[in-house]
Amino acid sequence: MNALRLGIVGCGAISEWHARALKKAERTTVVACIDPVAERAEHLSSLTGGAPCATLAEGVARGLDAVALLVPHHLHERLALEALNLGLHVALEKPMSTDLESCERILSAAAGHPNSVFMLTENAQYWPEVLAARDLIDSGAIGEVFTARAWHHHGPPKEFYPDNDSWRFSAEASGGGVALDTGSHWIRPLRMMLGEIEEVVAITERLWDEMEGESLVRSLLRFQNGSSASFDVILAKGAVALQPHFQLSGTKGEIVITVLGEVLLFDGKDWQGTCVHRGNYMDSYAGVWRDFEAAVLDGKELDADARYSLGEVRVAQAIVRSGETRQWEKVWR
Numbered sequence: 409m410n411a412l413r414l415g416i417v418g419c420g421a422i423s424e425w426h427a428r429a430l431k432k433a434e435r436t437t438v439v440a441c442i443d444p445v446a447e448r449a450e451h452l453s454s455l456t457g458g459a460p461c462a463t464l465a466e467g468v469a470r471g472l473d474a475v476a477l478l479v480p481h482h483l484h485e486r487l488a489l490e491a492l493n494l495g496l497h498v499a500l501e502k503p504m505s506t507d508l509e510s511c512e513r514i515l516s517a518a519a520g521h522p523n524s525v526f527m528l529t530e531n532a533q534y535w536p537e538v539l540a541a542r543d544l545i546d547s548g549a550i551g552e553v554f555t556a557r558a559w560h561h562h563g564p565p566k567e568f569y570p571d572n573d574s575w576r577f578s579a580e581a582s583g584g585g586v587a588l589d590t591g592s593h594w595i596r597p598l599r600m601m602l603g604e605i606e607e608v609v610a611i612t613e614r615l616w617d618e619m620e621g622e623s624l625v626r627s628l629l630r631f632q633n634g635s636s637a638s639f640d641v642i643l644a645k646g647a648v649a650l651q652p653h654f655q656l657s658g659t660k661g662e663i664v665i666t667v668l669g670e671v672l673l674f675d676g677k678d679w680q681g682t683c684v685h686r687g688n689y690m691d692s693y694a695g696v697w698r699d700f701e702a703a704v705l706d707g708k709e710l711d712a713d714a715r716y717s718l719g720e721v722r723v724a725q726a727i728v729r730s731g732e733t734r735q736w737e738k739v740w741r
């Protein structure tokens with residue numbers, strides 16, 4: 409097989425971001441845009457050329473090798489199992505599911521279909537600035553990292569929070585609040601750069617009456633290697649100021665990843681830092697499809713095993729528990 413026929417299942421907000429990134433995946437063709445809401449399927453069809461379809465079965469009839477599952481979290485398990493049982497390769501958006509038991513059922517279904525590639529789509533795995541920062545850390549540019557800071561404050565973008573009926577506001581449909589949802593894109597880089605998180609202590613709050621899960625997290629993380637980090641995520645009510653995404657402090661210097669996509673190295677040479685990389689968060693989505701395409705067509709190992717993503721789910725759950733108990737909570741119990 410040297411070309412991948414992909415069906416996009418769920419033609420909502422994130423599907424357009426993936427559609428843009430998929431244009432760079434030269435061996436992948438979108439052949440079906442699947443959504444029960446006809447206008448959404450048709451809109452994505454106009455962007456990708458895939459045939460608009462109402463169901464996965466209709467899409468499969470068009471001849472699919474793989475699906476991208478871009479649906480609300482409570483639908484992840486059902487659609488992932490359906491797609492795997494059809495013998496398709498599956499790229500499932502984060503988080504794997506709403507709770508760990510459901511994640512395990514998905515993983516065991518994937519294990520039962522060893523000929524299907526099963527990828528958990530965490531685009532932060534391919535975030536160019538994070539990869540550049542990790543390379544700097546690995547090269548010893550800032551010595552031993554002993555602490556870090558991750559910051560993600562954002563207003564509610566209309567595309568992801570269209571109205572008060574958004575599935576994101578329902579704890580049952582989303583599986584929680586911002587720690588599990590957008591928080592994963594900041595937790596993954598922390599894990600990539602500093603290793604596994606051992607325990608967390610957090611304050612969580614609900615800023616939005618309509619949202620059942622937490623919309624504010626202020627937390628401290630302790631890593632297995634002895635280092636620490638603060639991790640804040642807020643679905644803000646109003647405008648937000650620009651703050652670095654990440655700041656990593658080592659025994660010899662610091663690295664900052666700014667919201668403008670710069671990776672700044674502070675190693676004593678320039679007090680304003682040296683810009684060693686200028687990237688773009690949006691390029692992380694192209695990385696997803698490069699990896700998936702190579703895994704399916706060339707048999708390449710995925711950059712991150714799907715099981716690795718349970719780390720983000722576990723950290724988010726520990727944060728929520730700590731918000732309730734006001735105690736340090738272990739991530740791996």
Ligand SMILES: NC(=O)c1ccc[n+]([C@@H]2O[C@H](COP(=O)([O-])OP(=O)(O)OC[C@H]3O[C@@H](n4cnc5c(N)ncnc54)[C@H](O)[C@@H]3O)[C@@H](O)[C@H]2O)c1
Nearest residue numbers: 417418419420421422442443444445448478479480501502
């Ligand atoms: N990686 C990222 O940066 C990022 C950003 C946003 C969302 N996401 C993830 O993407 C997924 C979707 O989020 P979204 O914001 O696009 O949601 P959304 O509500 O905008 O879109 C979901 C779409 O799924 C459709 N749908 C529902 N049931 C379906 C079914 N049975 N078959 C096919 N389509 C169905 C809905 O009609 C809707 O169009 C979630 O897992 C979310 O966490 C990832």
